[in-house]
Amino acid sequence: GLLVSGSTALSFFNHCSYGGDLDTYCQFETSPMVGEWYLSHGFAFVPSFGQCNNYSADVERVRTLRQDTPQAVALLVDSDIQEYKLNNIAVVWNFRRRSLTTQLIATIGAPLETILSFHSTCIMNIFTHRSAYCLFPQLTLKEKKTLLINIQLPLTKVQAML
Numbered sequence: 710g711l712l713v714s715g716s717t718a719l720s721f722f723n724h725c726s727y728g729g730d731l732d733t734y735c736q737f738e739t740s741p742m743v744g745e746w747y748l749s750h751g752f753a754f755v756p757s758f759g760q761c762n763n764y765s766a767d768v769e770r771v772r773t774l775r776q777d778t779p780q781a782v783a784l785l786v787d788s789d790i791q792e793y794k795l796n797n798i799a800v801v802w803n804f805r806r807r808s809l810t811t812q813l814i815a816t817i818g819a820p821l822e823t824i825l826s827f828h829s830t831c832i833m834n835i836f837t838h839r840s841a842y843c844l845f846p847q848l849t850l851k852e853k854k855t856l857l858i859n860i861q862l863p864l865t866k867v868q869a870m871l
Contacts, residue, residue: 710837711735711743712820714827718834722843723850730803730810734820737775737799741768744802744813752804752811764802771800771815797823831855 715732719725735743744764748754754764761767797817804811816823825844827833831854833844848854 711739712824713836714824714834715832718836718841719832719849721836721841722834722846730812732812732814734814734816734823736820737771737815737817740800740802740813740815741765744768744804747804747811747813750806752806755803755805755810757801757803760800760802767800767802775799775817797826826858828858829855830858 712734713731714734716727716729717731720727733743744754748764754767756762756767761770799815799817802813802815804813814820814823821835824833824835830845831849834849835842835844843849845856848856
């Protein structure tokens, strides 16, 4: 399924606006369907450096890369997602409709694994079409604090390979 996390999910719980984009997560295998849904609902694909200009073509580029090297990470780390480079992210695609940017973050494994590897506990919040979860409610919402996570430690096989 599709998970929403990051600052948008935090905004859902604390009713503060952080601006920025909408971060959506799914496994790579389901990402073509999600991306096509975005396109069919008025979003335009906005390729990052090194990505194909067409969304479907870029899905095939990443799929081919992953077939050639199953643990390959097709992610080109840019300044916006630098802190996530050690997670199990296969690729990040940007979609835009008017002023809204939505990132489709396709993961190699379970999207929740990526979210649990975030650099900070305050953004470890998730919502789906059915439920919303704040993983550290006392710390995040009541105390208004966060714990920083050491992302330099290898947490997955993919991370250990980098």
